[in-house]
Amino acid sequence: MTSAARFYTPTNRLADSVDVRYGLSVDTAAERGGQVVLNAGADMRKSVKEWVAEVMRLSEQPDPDKARLSWLANGILGVGGAAGMMRLSRCGGLFAHAVDLMGDRWRPELGALYGNAIGRLLDDTDPVSSQEGMLASLEDMNRRLAVETPAES
Amino acid sequence: MNASQSPVAASAKVDLSRARALLFDDNQVHLNLLSNVLTSFDLRRQTKVENLRDAKASAGGAEFDLVLVEAALAKGVGFEFIRWLRREGPEFNRATSVLVVTSGTQLDQVHKARDSGANFVLAKPITPPVLLQRIIWLGRDKRLFVEAEGYCGPDRRFKAFGPPVGTKGRRHDDLNFKIGAAVEPNMSQNEIDMLMKPTRVKL
Numbered sequence: 001m002t003s004a005a006r007f008y009t010p011t012n013r014l015a016d017s018v019d020v021r022y023g024l025s026v027d028t029a030a031e032r033g034g035q036v037v038l039n040a041g042a043d044m045r046k047s048v049k050e051w052v053a054e055v056m057r058l059s060e061q062p063d064p065d066k067a068r069l070s071w072l073a074n075g076i077l078g079v080g081g082a083a084g085m086m087r088l089s090r091c092g093g094l095f096a097h098a099v100d101l102m103g104d105r106w107r108p109e110l111g112a113l114y115g116n117a118i119g120r121l122l123d124d125t126d127p128v129s130s131q132e133g134m135l136a137s138l139e140d141m142n143r144r145l146a147v148e149t150p151a152e153s
Numbered sequence: 154m155n156a157s158q159s160p161v162a163a164s165a166k167v168d169l170s171r172a173r174a175l176l177f178d179d180n181q182v183h184l185n186l187l188s189n190v191l192t193s194f195d196l197r198r199q200t201k202v203e204n205l206r207d208a209k210a211s212a213g214g215a216e217f218d219l220v221l222v223e224a225a226l227a228k229g230v231g232f233e234f235i236r237w238l239r240r241e242g243p244e245f246n247r248a249t250s251v252l253v254v255t256s257g258t259q260l261d262q263v264h265k266a267r268d269s270g271a272n273f274v275l276a277k278p279i280t281p282p283v284l285l286q287r288i289i290w291l292g293r294d295k296r297l298f299v300e301a302e303g304y305c306g307p308d309r310r311f312k313a314f315g316p317p318v319g320t321k322g323r324r325h326d327d328l329n330f331k332i333g334a335a336v337e338p339n340m341s342q343n344e345i346d347m348l349m350k351p352t353r354v355k356l
Contacts, residue, residue: 005301007308010248013218014172018292023168024195026161026285032193033281040186047182067227071180074225074256074277078183081278089278096225096256 059115270306
């Protein structure tokens with residue numbers, strides 16, 4: 001049995017804005033965008049530092065606000081990455097995923113581990129190889145967590 | 154929702170000065186970052202919203218050429234907004250290009266974005282060249298739109314291989330699986346050769 005489906009060609013209003021004869025070249029636009037990100041770097045780093053401090057504080061609690069933790073981790077991922085804090089950003093992404101995988105439950109030992117990792121990556125005093133090793137082990141931990149608690153799709 | 158589009162040449166040009174974008178993100182720092190990057194692309198007509206109610210109200214009040222939605226909004230309201238836009242949103246915005254910003258490579262988020270009717274997914278952290286490239290891809294997107302019971306949005310099949318064997322196609326350009334009987338005798342080898350063979354002609 002098949003259900004009815006309608007196929008049609010929509011009007012793509014963005015079509016008139018790309019591949020135009022006169023306009024901003026892709027190179028120039030990307031360069032201008034890069035400059036904007038660079039200019040915002042200091043403010044973004046300030047926000048990320050505040051979020052990291054909050055993550056560390058919340059992670060120590062026995063039953064923290066997981067929605068808030070998820071929001072903070074996601075912010076660290078997006079804004080930290082844009083500000084060039086790549087390893088910290090990756091850690092934020094892993095933490096967001098871990099919070100997601102835990103669902104309604106909370107594992108304090110896992111929270112403490114992430115809180116510690118995020119704090120150390122913000123300090124950025126460990127050698128790069130050690131930071132990479134830490135991220136790899138967190139990735140492994142998330143994989144194990146995914147097997148323990150398969151996420152609902 | 155893959156990268157099967159033609160590459161974007163560095164010399165390609167865009168004029169986004171007349172385009173209008175709706176940005177939906179509950180993180181003001183990220184929202185401002187996106188907004189400033191779009192402004193640097195000359196896309197200055199923007200509406201920034203941080204919750205579902207404002208997103209719906211904005212979509213109902215103006216025509217948008219591009220919608221950027223954060224995937225990780227609490228309680229999945231980003232996906233809810235896209236589904237609403239595709240099914241119940243005002244007619245003038247139902248097929249608007251939607252770009253979902255996700256927190257990395259989590260497959261379930263990509264699936265949710267695709268199934269809610271988004272055109273493309275962009276993984277964080279966002280860089281200006283990648284954002285611009287996706288906008289250009291969206292501008293070049295020629296996919297059909299599908300309205301079905303379980304899905305509304307751009308055709309999720311990037312390549313058309315025809316309908317599955319044994320089923321009747323639902324696309325208007327799907328061909329009938331049965332091949333009709335020949336209506337003329339087969340061409341001889343000589344006739345086929347003559348189609349390929351260069352022949353001197355007198356002008």
